[in-house]
Amino acid sequence: MxxxxxxxxxxxxxxxxxxxxxxxxxxxxxxxxxxxxxxxxxxxxxxxxxxTDPMAPAAVRGPADEAVTAPDDLDAFQVWAMTEGWGDGLPVLPPTAERVARILGGAAADTLVAELQPRRGFATLRAIAINAALAGAGPEHLPVIVAAIRALADPAFNLKAVQTTTHPCTPLVIVNGPIARRLGVSGGANALGNGHRANAVIGRSVRLVCQNIGGAIPGQTDRATQGHPGKFTYCLAENEAESPWEPLHVERGFAREDSCVTVCGSEGPHNVNDHGSINAEGLVRAISGTLATTGSNNMYSGGEPLMLIGPEHAATIAGSGWSKADLKRAVWERAKVRLDRWGPETRARFVPIDPERFRDKPLDHEVHVSHRPEDLMVVVAGGPGKHSAVIPTFGHTKSVTVRVSESG
Amino acid sequence: MRVLTPFGAAAGDTRPLARRRPSLAGLRIGILDNSKPNAIALLEQVAEGLVARAEGARIVRWQKPGASLPATIIDEVAAGADVVLTASAD
Known part of the structure; x- marks a missing residue:
């Protein structure tokens, strides 16, 4: 297996x-x-x-970029593409040389953006553009896709583990800055749902690059037990216009007018319904309860769980005079699981993995959802309504933010 | 129609494996436990079986803090054992 x-x-x-x-x-x-x-x-x-001495290795080289013949009929092409291991199950568009050239524009196609694990595949601009062509992206989306791929290859992200784990995680792509507005990457209503082309094609392109160049083949090298629907596409913008706080990329040292991409090794979103609270103290209870759960990887692997705060909730929290840091601190203090809520074998397993939080602790000890308050991430996104979401991560992965280069 | 394959090239460099020894007698048999449940039970049982087949062999143990973390102790393992067993599974 x-x-x-x-x-x-x-x-x-x-x-x-x-x-x-x-x-x-x-x-x-x-x-x-x-x-x-x-x-x-x-x-x-x-x-x-x-x-016994092993056999000498066979010469192994991944297939180079090359043109092959595929069925002309678009429906037959879908069946063929899945048989060849190119697709994600949804229809893909044929990556003809003409379409790939259009996406690349004048960019130097052989530029190596990253080497992607576990296959150690070479993500050149050309190879990325071929996957973008499959996903239905246009040339305007390429700089964001490329930035995301560059971020995924940062060792802090731990791509090999994210790609191959049984845990349901996949890169969540968060777009900040002017390029999000220009491309129409939605951070508003239904931002993580359907109905936004830029969100759909950017996230899908990144996922197909992970599969095809990185070699995360579902059911083979991608060992996800169940996966999650974000593995088709998982991309949104921060709703900077309706955020009462500094945006994520500014929090991380970039200028507000920089365009940036952040990648996280993320689970699907878990809803935080709170229609009642009229201040931050109330909302924090709902958020922290959703965040600190026994089945979360973050509870024993650390990492940076994300709070995706809806703009109405954000306004309520900021209305209490709270900064982002205040929110993180308050949620961290409440987001705890008592040790005896896990079974004995599971508690024993957590000790060597995270001794700081689990070694020699009494059964009534409460374990925080992350090592430090500042490990919690806050992004404002969504439209009208009294919902937020928490998005746990794989745990042994750090989010990475990079600036989008638009010079090709 | 003609289409371009989406895989790109991959690093294909290989490195030679260590020569095998005809016998395990007297060797240090290393275990690198990745902290997955029961990994140590599996690896110890195999190592004990090897020791039973190799006079004077002994078991040396290491543990990674988590399966999804790189083995930062790999040089120590290489220096402290003659053969090493590890595993990947759930």
């Missing part, structure tokens, strides 16, 4: 012939004695793998 991932990771370290011995899934969630019995059955194979 995990063999394609094991082989892919070995190859990414330059060792495609690394011997692998397999044990039937699962390993976790079993009595240790059952796992020991499984182990007994592979000792001979492991012994052989350790004492």
């Amino acid at each position: 995990f063999v394609p991932l094991g082989a892919s990771v070995a190859a990414s370290y330059g060792m495609p012939n690394l011997p692998l011995v397999t044990v039937p899934h699962p390993i976790g969630g079993l009595e240790p004695k059952l796992v020991r019995a499984k182990a007994e059955r592979i000792v001979d194979q492991v012994f052989m793998a350790l004492t």
Whole structure:
């Protein structure tokens, strides 16, 4: 089950012939004695793998950019593209040389933007543009897509783990600054839903790059147990016009007039319904309760869970005189889970992963949702209504913000 | 119609694997536990089985703080063991 991932990771370290011995899934969630019995059955194979020289590796090179012949009929093309492993299941547009050239404009096609894990695929401008063509993006979207890919390759993002984990996460692309307004990236009503072309095609292009160039192949090297719908596309702008606070990119040291992209290794949004509160103190209770839950990776892996605050909630919070930092501090203080809400095996598992929060703690100890208040992220987005969302992350991933380069 | 493939090239450099030893006798058999549930049960049982087949071999253990974190101790593992077992699964 995990063999394609094991082989892919070995190859990414330059060792495609690394011997692998397999044990039937699962390993976790079993009595240790059952796992020991499984182990007994592979000792001979492991012994052989350790004492017999492996085969020399076959020459492995990923397919270079090349033109191939596909069906002319658009419906037949869909079936063909999925068979070739190009698509995400929704219809894709044919990446003809003409369409790719139009997206690239005058940009230097061979420019290497990033090397993407786990495949160590070379995301050149040309390869990115081919995926943008599949996704239905236009040339105007390319700078945002490219910036997102550059951000994903930052080691802090931990792309290999985000791409291959069983956890339901995928890059969430947050766009700030003038380019969001110019391209029509929505941060307003239904921003994470349907109905916005820029949101749809930018997020989808990034996801197809992750799949096709990065090599996160669903059910093979992408081991997501269930995934989430944002793996088709997951992109929005911050609603800067209706935010009472400095936007995300300004908080991170960029100028308000800079155009920036932030990527997070994110779960889907979890709703925070609060139609009653008239001040920050009330709203914080609803937000922190939704954030601190027993099933969240952030509870034991740390990371930077995101509060996506609807503009009406933001106005209520700011109306109490609270800054973004005040909100983070207040939510952090309340967003806690008592240790005894987890089972004994799970508590024991968390200790080596996050000793700071779990080692030698009494059962009534309350664990904060992140290590520090400032790890919590706040972005204002959405339209009218009394809803916000919290978006947990994979945990072992840091969001990365980069400036969008529009010079090609 | 003619279309362009969306995969791009990939790094294809390979590095040679260490020569295997004909026997594990007297060797340090390393275990790199990735902190996944039962990883240590699996790896220890295999290592104990190897020790039973190799006179004078002994087990040396390391643990990563989390499966999704890089093994920053990899040089220490390489220096402290002659062969190493690790695993990836759930």
